Amino acid sequence: MLRALLLTLSVVAIAHAELCKPDAQNAFKVRISIKTALGDNAYAWDANEEYLFKAMVAFAMRRYSSKSTTQISNVLLCNVTDRVSFWFVVTDSSKNVTTVPGSEVEAAIRMNRNRINNAFLLSDKTLQFLKITSTLSPPVEPSTPVWLIVFGVVLCLIVAGIVFLIISGIRKHKKKNKESTERENLEEKVEVTLENGIPCEALDIKAGHVNGVFAADDERFTSL
Amino acid sequence: MERKCGFLIPYLIMLIAEGMPLLYLELAVGQRMRQGSIGAWKIISPYLCGVGVASVVVSFFLSMYYNVINAWAFWYLFHSFQDPLPWATCPLNSNRTGYEEECEKTSSTQYFWYRQTLNISPSLEASGSVQWEQALCLTLAWLVVYLCILRGTASTGKVVYVTASLPYCVLIIYLIRGLTLHGAVNGLIYMFTPKLEQLSNPKTWISAATQIFFSLGLGFGSLIAFASYNEPTNNCQRHAIIVSLINSTTSIFASIVTFSIYGFKATFNYESCINKVILLLLNAFDLEEGSVTADNLNEMKDYLMATYPQEYAQLAPQIKNCSLEAELDTAVQGTGLAFIVYSEAIKNMEVPQLYSVLYFFMLLMLGIGSMLGNTAAILTPLTDSRAIASRFPKEVISGVVCFVNCIIGLIFTMEAGNYWFDIFNDYAATLSLLLIVLVETIAVCYIYGIRRFEKDLYTMIGCKPNWYWKTMWAFVSPLLIISLFIFYLTDYILTGTLQYQAWDATQGQLVTKDYPGYALAVIGLLVAASTMCIPLGALVTFIRKRLKRERISTVA
Numbered sequence: 001m002l003r004a005l006l007l008t009l010s011v012v013a014i015a016h017a018e019l020c021k022p023d024a025q026n027a028f029k030v031r032i033s034i035k036t037a038l039g040d041n042a043y044a045w046d047a048n049e050e051y052l053f054k055a056m057v058a059f060a061m062r063r064y065s066s067k068s069t070t071q072i073s074n075v076l077l078c079n080v081t082d083r084v085s086f087w088f089v090v091t092d093s094s095k096n097v098t099t100v101p102g103s104e105v106e107a108a109i110r111m112n113r114n115r116i117n118n119a120f121l122l123s124d125k126t127l128q129f130l131k132i133t134s135t136l137s138p139p140v141e142p143s144t145p146v147w148l149i150v151f152g153v154v155l156c157l158i159v160a161g162i163v164f165l166i167i168s169g170i171r172k173h174k175k176k177n178k179e180s181t182e183r184e185n186l187e188e189k190v191e192v193t194l195e196n197g198i199p200c201e202a203l204d205i206k207a208g209h210v211n212g213v214f215a216a217d218d219e220r221f222t223s224l
Numbered sequence: 225m226e227r228k229c230g231f232l233i234p235y236l237i238m239l240i241a242e243g244m245p246l247l248y249l250e251l252a253v254g255q256r257m258r259q260g261s262i263g264a265w266k267i268i269s270p271y272l273c274g275v276g277v278a279s280v281v282v283s284f285f286l287s288m289y290y291n292v293i294n295a296w297a298f299w300y301l302f303h304s305f306q307d308p309l310p311w312a313t314c315p316l317n318s319n320r321t322g323y324e325e326e327c328e329k330t331s332s333t334q335y336f337w338y339r340q341t342l343n344i345s346p347s348l349e350a351s352g353s354v355q356w357e358q359a360l361c362l363t364l365a366w367l368v369v370y371l372c373i374l375r376g377t378a379s380t381g382k383v384v385y386v387t388a389s390l391p392y393c394v395l396i397i398y399l400i401r402g403l404t405l406h407g408a409v410n411g412l413i414y415m416f417t418p419k420l421e422q423l424s425n426p427k428t429w430i431s432a433a434t435q436i437f438f439s440l441g442l443g444f445g446s447l448i449a450f451a452s453y454n455e456p457t458n459n460c461q462r463h464a465i466i467v468s469l470i471n472s473t474t475s476i477f478a479s480i481v482t483f484s485i486y487g488f489k490a491t492f493n494y495e496s497c498i499n500k501v502i503l504l505l506l507n508a509f510d511l512e513e514g515s516v517t518a519d520n521l522n523e524m525k526d527y528l529m530a531t532y533p534q535e536y537a538q539l540a541p542q543i544k545n546c547s548l549e550a551e552l553d554t555a556v557q558g559t560g561l562a563f564i565v566y567s568e569a570i571k572n573m574e575v576p577q578l579y580s581v582l583y584f585f586m587l588l589m590l591g592i593g594s595m596l597g598n599t600a601a602i603l604t605p606l607t608d609s610r611a612i613a614s615r616f617p618k619e620v621i622s623g624v625v626c627f628v629n630c631i632i633g634l635i636f637t638m639e640a641g642n643y644w645f646d647i648f649n650d651y652a653a654t655l656s657l658l659l660i661v662l663v664e665t666i667a668v669c670y671i672y673g674i675r676r677f678e679k680d681l682y683t684m685i686g687c688k689p690n691w692y693w694k695t696m697w698a699f700v701s702p703l704l705i706i707s708l709f710i711f712y713l714t715d716y717i718l719t720g721t722l723q724y725q726a727w728d729a730t731q732g733q734l735v736t737k738d739y740p741g742y743a744l745a746v747i748g749l750l751v752a753a754s755t756m757c758i759p760l761g762a763l764v765t766f767i768r769k770r771l772k773r774e775r776i777s778t779v780a
Contacts, residue, residue: 035513082512133321147302151360154298158367165374169619 019099020076020089026102027089028109029130034084037126045084049120050077053088056116057109061090061100064108069093106132232416232476233423234432239472241704243436245696246661248464248689249668250442254451255460256680260604261445264452265664268672270769274761275663276605279445281754282656283601286444287629289648290598291369292636293559294591295361297584299341300563302361304580311336312571329732333568337560344727345639348743352639359637366630369595373603373622377453380596387593392474394586395481401579402484411487414552415479426711433708434654439471443657443664446597449604459685461693489569490551497546508539559649560642599625643724647739651747655712656754662705663758669698722747 020027030053034042043049054075061070074093080086090100109116109132117127124134257264262276303310314327314335322328327335338344345352372383402408422428441447451460495518502516509528516524525543529536570580599622606621607613613621636645668677674694682688716722722744725734739747 031507033513081510082515083506083510084513085507085510135320136316136322138316138320146306147299150302150305151298151364154302155364155367158364158371161371162367162374165371166619169375169617173617 019091019097020078020087022079022087024087024089024099026099026105027087028102028105028132029085029087031083031085031128031130032120032122033126033128034120034122037122045080050080052119053077056112056119057088057090057105060108060112060116061105064111065104102131110135231428231432231479233418234429235435235475236472238429238432238436238704239468241696242433242701243440243442243472244464244468245693245701246442246665247440247447247468248461248693249665249697250447251451251454251460251464252677252681252684253664253668254448255454255456255458256684257448258452258456259448260452260608261448261601262605263608264448265667268667270765271762272663272667272671272758273765274758275660275667276445277761278656278660278754278757279443279448280602280605281757282653282660283444283446283598284629285648285652285750285754287595287598287602288632289636289645289652290591291365291595291629291633292358292362292641292645294365294368294588294595295358295637296341296559296563297587297591298361298364299358300567301581301584301588304577304584307577309567309571309576309580310340311567312576326729326732331568333564333571334732336567337564338727339729341563342560342642343639344642346728347726347737348640348643348724349740350640354634355637355639355641358641359634362633362637363630365592365595366626366633368592369599370622370626372592372596373599373626374619376607376618377450377600377604380600384593384596387589387596390589391586394582395474395478397582398481398485398579399477401573402481402488405484405488405573407488407491408484409487410491410548410552411483411485412480414487415483430708430711433704435475437657437661438653439475440468441597443660444598444601445605446601449600450597452604456684457686461681461685461687461689485569486565487552489565489572490548490554492569492572493551494546494548497544501543501546504539504542508535559645643726643743646724647743647747648750652750652754655709655751658705658709658712659755659758662702662709665697665702665705669702674698 018024022029032045034045051072054072054077057075058070058072061074062068070090071093074091075088076091077086077088090105092098092100109129113124113134117123120127253264253268257267259267260276261279262273265272265274265276311333314323314332316322317324324335326339330338341358343352343355373380437443454460498518498521502518502521505511505516505524505528506513509532566583567580570576570583573579602625603618603622606625607618635641636648638644668674674697678688678694722739723736724739726737727733728735
């Protein structure tokens with residue numbers, strides 16, 4: 001009796017060793033970086049964490065295939081290293097000593113990736129299933145790009161400023177025209193004086209009624 | 225524009241030998257002649273009307289392409305109001321399994337610049353279409369410039385109060401932020417260690433001279449234009465000294481900020497590189513996390529190479545040799561690189577949106593300030609001339625100038641636009657400026673006469689220029705410029721054909737290509753258009769005088 005039990009156990013153990021080994025069929029490698037993710041709050045990876053992992057994978061398989069046949073004992077872990085990394089494989093209890101096809105496991109993990117990550121307080125980057133690529137979430141895009149909104153605001157301000165300046169310039173010009181026509185009616189027209197080939201009006205704009213080079217400060221000359 | 229380290233010595237020497245004397249010269253000429261660059265040089269000697277025209281042509285070329293930088297600054301500024309910053313992460317590829325291929329090969333900041341901002345084509349020949357987003361930003365930039373110059377130089381003066389003082393506030397904020405960043409000290413050490421082999425390289429001295437010319441705005445005609453609005457008794461000697469000293473102090477101050485941020489970026493990249501190597505080793509050999517750190521990396525590498533030679537040999541091509549010096553040495557030049565380097569540094573700071581907005585706003589202020597100087601240099605001769613000024617009000621003249629420049633500037637918003645921008649940036653101004661400034665100095669010292677100029681200055685400001693100014697004007701500056709000129713020409717003759725850097729999307733990096741024929745023709749035109757004005761102007765005046773003399777002699 002005892003011998004039969006020992007024999008079955010050893011057969012099971014050998015079978016398990018056959019099923020779960022690096023690069024076995026339908027086996028996946030998992031790499032966990034707890035210290036990178038959590039820093040000082042990192043927990044140690046021990047047998048309890050492994051149990052939780054097996055439970056999460058079993059949960060994922062159950063949720064995916066909607067049949068409650070996967071047990072925690074169906075998930076086999078092996079080759080746990082210090083990194084922490086290990087291989088796992090899911091066996092099928094209905095058929096003897098076979099593993100669930102990799103595509104099913106992959107789909108199940110993909111569907112429940114978020115739950116698995118959260119159970120370990122990790123993320124897609126720190127809990128890596130090496131052959132299972134994760135679907136990256138696209139950034140939230142508003143309906144109108146933000147930059148267009150800011151652009152529109154600035155554009156309206158600038159255009160408003162330009163229009164304001166142009167209109168006030170036109171008004172000032174009209175007022176000046178009206179004043180100058182009134183003045184012309186009173187006085188006779190003065191001819192344009194030129195100095196050095198430049199009309200005096202142009203010089204006025206440049207804050208110089210007198211060309212300072214040819215007529216320096218009156219103080220330099222003795223007064224007559 | 226960025227500079228390399230150990231630059232301070234040539235920079236200061238060039239400032240004293242060229243910057244200050246030439247600045248004083250231009251301010252004095254403008255104040256004395258009371259006209260824009262064309263009229264002022266005509267007064268000094270009728271044969272020199274070409275110098276003024278050449279300045280205006282150079283300013284025109286500059287205003288054509290410079291505003292594109294402001295358009296880019298607007299683009300980055302508008303994109304800074306997002307979390308996360310768009311250049312911080314790569315966009316996802318079509319089936320969302322990973323990042324875009326081009327972005328994977330290069331960094332996310334470079335991808336944002338080359339693909340999402342410029343949408344650059346693989347070569348100059350493939351022009352592509354106008355990018356509407358860039359065209360919009362360019363239009364906005366020109367509208368801002370128009371708003372500032374609308375009322376003429378009097379109103380521009382008030383705008384410059386803002387555009388000149390705001391950058392200082394931002395620089396101070398960045399100084400405090402930059403110096404407290406991790407790794408900033410590396411950048412500062414790099415900046416202040418003089419590299420003796422660089423000092424012996426004439427290229428360093430040329431870049432120092434060009435930098436002084438550009439930052440002071442010599443040879444563009446804008447200084448003469450602005451000075452013509454000064455009071456005749458304004459003490460331009462004091463102003464010249466103050467302006468150049470403030471300009472240099474600001475440049476050095478800005479360099480400190482730049483290099484501290486640069487040091488931060490280099491340290492960050494170096495540490496990321498080291499972390500990648502560590503992760504690679506941990507994953508390949510299944511070692512415990514934390515067993516390999518930056519300190520024991522080299523010992524661990526040797527140990528692993530000894531214990532697992534085969535696997536290590538397989539891994540060896542992926543293990544990069546990370547070096548802080550290599551990161552600091554990556555050449556920083558060109559406007560595009562300035563955008564890339566800073567956005568990369570900013571995305572790693574805390575509250576990156578704030579620093580991004582501040583930085584690009586400052587860049588915008590500086591760019592608009594430069595544009596105001598350029599457009600003033602073009603508008604002053606136009607408003608001075610009776611033919612145009614009497615028929616159209618100045619709002620219309622400014623509007624036409626801005627509109628024409630905007631339309632031409634759309635070339636730089638095409639897919640190959642950045643290559644044309646580089647052509648303009650490298651060739652439109654450098655040679656022509658040197659020639660213009662050389663002719664200016666020789667004209668004032670030898671044609672107008674240095675004694676006459678001395679007397680004018682005495683009449684204007686009441687004191688004669690001392691021996692320093694006179695030696696610089698008469699001997700040192702012209703000799704320096706001639707030697708720079710000779711070096712440029714010999715450099716071009718020796719290297720042969722001109723080349724440019726094109727972005728290769730498949731490799732994710734820049735490759736060198738030769739310019740096609742028509743691009744070389746455009747370069748030749750750019751240089752010729754401004755430099756030929758000087759001899760042409762002299763020729764035209766000579767012919768006119770000849771004809772007048774003949775007419776008088778036939779009449780008499």
